[in-house]
Amino acid sequence: MPGFETNRFVNLEVIDGLIDELRCSICMNIYETAVQTCCGHNFCYGCLKQWIQSNGDRKECPECRQLLSSRKRSNSDNNNTIIISSDVVVDKNSKLNAIIGKLKIRCDYEWNGCSLVMALESLSAHLKECPHRLCPTCCLNVGPSREQHNCIDQLKNEMNNWRNRFLETEQKLKEMLVENNELNRQVMSLQNRVKPYIKNRVI
Ligand SMILES: [Zn+2]
Ligand SMILES: [Zn+2]
Ligand SMILES: [Zn+2]
Ligand SMILES: [Zn+2]
Numbered sequence: 001m002p003g004f005e006t007n008r009f010v011n012l013e014v015i016d017g018l019i020d021e022l023r024c025s026i027c028m029n030i031y032e033t034a035v036q037t038c039c040g041h042n043f044c045y046g047c048l049k050q051w052i053q054s055n056g057d058r059k060e061c062p063e064c065r066q067l068l069s070s071r072k073r074s075n076s077d078n079n080n081t082i083i084i085s086s087d088v089v090v091d092k093n094s095k096l097n098a099i100i101g102k103l104k105i106r107c108d109y110e111w112n113g114c115s116l117v118m119a120l121e122s123l124s125a126h127l128k129e130c131p132h133r134l135c136p137t138c139c140l141n142v143g144p145s146r147e148q149h150n151c152i153d154q155l156k157n158e159m160n161n162w163r164n165r166f167l168e169t170e171q172k173l174k175e176m177l178v179e180n181n182e183l184n185r186q187v188m189s190l191q192n193r194v195k196p197y198i199k200n201r202v203i
Pocket of ligand 4: 135136137138139140149150151152154
């Protein structure tokens with residue numbers, strides 16, 4: 001899903017009231033590469049593309065339903081245009097993208113320990129270098145230097161870790177089973193001892 005979730009930004013409340021201006025009506029997130037249709041509505045590039053692709057022949061604005069396919073931009077020769085499909089061309093909303101580019105966002109790998117906060121426009125450069133990033137091939141931590149990362153070694157390591165954890169857990173379960181049997185035995189012997197006393201009682 002395109003768009004940046006609002007909770008990834010820091011201090012977004014300082015532009016309260018403006019947030020809705022920066023929100024895509026398809027994904028409800030902050031625009032990711034905002035584009036503007038001929039009817040003046042803004043969407044994430046990815047959101048509009050998905051919408052156009054999933055609507056078959058009827059290529060209309062998700063907001064006002066105006067047909068987009070028949071209206072090629074008159075100024076399509078400027079380098080600000082972006083092609084959505086063969087017959088739908090929109091403009092990049094540079095103003096909007098510039099404002100959003102300055103917003104402070106948390107790293108994608110915050111969940112993996114990266115505490116860095118940066119302007120959105122610097123995010124993609126950081127993600128290539130983030131020490132907390134994951135390898136796209138093996139999905140394991142890349143670590144500080146990519147050169148030292150070897151997918152096969154990492155996977156072997158990971159496999160060994162899991163095998164050890166499995167063996168540990170198996171051992172714990174065995175111990176719990178023994179403990180449980182011992183408890184059962186004690187309860188039985190206790191029941192046998194009290195049996196004569198409760199034999200004639202109606203419960
Ligand atoms: Zn969107
Ligand atoms: Zn529209
Ligand atoms: Zn990071
Ligand atoms: Zn890898």
